[in-house]
Amino acid sequence: MDLALERLADRMHVVSLPLATRFRGVEAREAALFSGPAGWGEWSPFLEYEPEEAARWLRAALEDAGSERPAPVRETVPVNATLPAVAPDAVAGVLARYDGCRTVKVKVAERGQVLADDVARVAEVRALLPDVRIRLDANGGWNLDEAESAIRALERFDLEYVEQPCATVPELAELRSRVRKLDIPIAADESVRKAEDPLLVARAGAADVLVVKAQPLGGIRAALEIVAEAGLPAVVSSALDTSVGLSMGAGLAGALPELPFDCGLGTGALLAADVAAPLVPVGGAISVGRVSPDPALLEARAAPPERVDHWRARLAAALPHL
Structure with a gap:
């Protein structure tokens, strides 16, 4: 996948999902989703994680969106x-x-x-x-x-x-x-x-x-x-x-x-x-x-603009550590 910041940011969909039960001290879960040649990948490091640690999560998301997964041995x-x-x-x-x-x-x-x-x-x-x-x-x-x-x-x-x-x-x-x-x-x-x-x-x-x-x-x-x-x-x-x-x-x-x-x-x-x-x-x-x-759910659960900006800043900080 193209790792240029602006192009990745344009492919990123930030969502906020309410929890049914408070978990890890939060009542909503934020995540960033990327589309790619192989499908969709998720980047959702917890908000307190620093860029170097968040970069490992980003690597996983981009790999999953950009390449086929290993063949499964069970369904x-x-x-x-x-x-x-x-x-x-x-x-x-x-x-x-x-x-x-x-x-x-x-x-x-x-x-x-x-x-x-x-x-x-x-x-x-x-x-x-x-x-x-x-x-x-x-x-x-x-x-x-x-x-x-x-x-x-x-x-x-x-x-x-x-x-x-x-x-x-x-x-x-x-x-x-x-x-x-x-x-x-x-x-x-x-x-x-x-x-x-x-x-x-x-x-x-x-x-x-x-x-x-x-x-x-x-x-x-x-x-x-x-x-x-x-x-x-x-x-x-x-x-x-x-x-x-x-x-x-x-x-x-x-x-x-x-x-x-x-x-x-x-x-x-x-x-x-x-x-x-x-x-x-x-x-x-x-x-x-x-x-x-689901495109309709992506739109319905889209995070507010200020949270999208926050995730774009996280992306910019994490990319150099890939």
């Missing part, structure tokens, strides 16, 4: 339900949006909450869905001792794994040693997608599972290479994308030789609006294939 991929850090009485309503999902990822370690809030939320999931698999995601929100205490308090709910309980690779390695007897795997997300060296966590023996996301890792091909080199089982996840971005994640999951875990690609259910027919779970799975936005 659908199973996905988990994602439960934000809501109160117990809101759990059932959120989970009702996920058709047939057999795994629930529960957000924990939310700023402003305490361990008792996490225990109550997970207990409600287990009470409502006795047979579901439960995984936790702390987004690096605990220190080492807090993480150990939390895992010991929550392990009675039969956890599949705990994702990014601590922020740093040394903390993850130490925590993994401390809780080894509990037989609860440690998964790494931020220590992969935000690291200068995404393979460090594997070399350090700091995780049992890698969480990989196509956008933050620079695209489907880059993510496939990381999984192959790491030699660890991988979970494909998303970053609260539109259905265009979720389809990129599905393209990654569809191309992986092995897919031992349900994917975190069901987050379309957290959006109150989308740019296409929503790519949401049906029977606990989503299809592998490209998604193109």
Whole structure:
């Protein structure tokens, strides 16, 4: 694709999508979509990300719009339900949006909450869905001792794994040693997608599972290479994308030789609006294939002019780091 700033900016459609449930502290999700020779690509780094990090996401979007994806080895991929850090009485309503999902990822370690809030939320999931698999995601929100205490308090709910309980690779390695007897795997997300060296966590023996996301890792091909080199089982996840971005994640999951875990690609259910027919779970799975936005929805969900200007400035800042 032509990487000239003005021509890329002219191909960029910035949208703002309301969320059905507050997530990551926001009530609307902004994303930039690009059309290209192969289809559409999504660029949606979170607003606090600096240009160098945002450039990896941009690389993924331009690759996806500009070239064909690797050939898939499966037509659908199973996905988990994602439960934000809501109160117990809101759990059932959120989970009702996920058709047939057999795994629930529960957000924990939310700023402003305490361990008792996490225990109550997970207990409600287990009470409502006795047979579901439960995984936790702390987004690096605990220190080492807090993480150990939390895992010991929550392990009675039969956890599949705990994702990014601590922020740093040394903390993850130490925590993994401390809780080894509990037989609860440690998964790494931020220590992969935000690291200068995404393979460090594997070399350090700091995780049992890698969480990989196509956008933050620079695209489907880059993510496939990381999984192959790491030699660890991988979970494909998303970053609260539109259905265009979720389809990129599905393209990654569809191309992986092995897919031992349900994917975190069901987050379309957290959006109150989308740019296409929503790519949401049906029977606990989503299809592998490209998604193109509906022109009418692109227009209806277009961000205000000042936000478009903001994204054009982000694009100008990120391009030199490609």
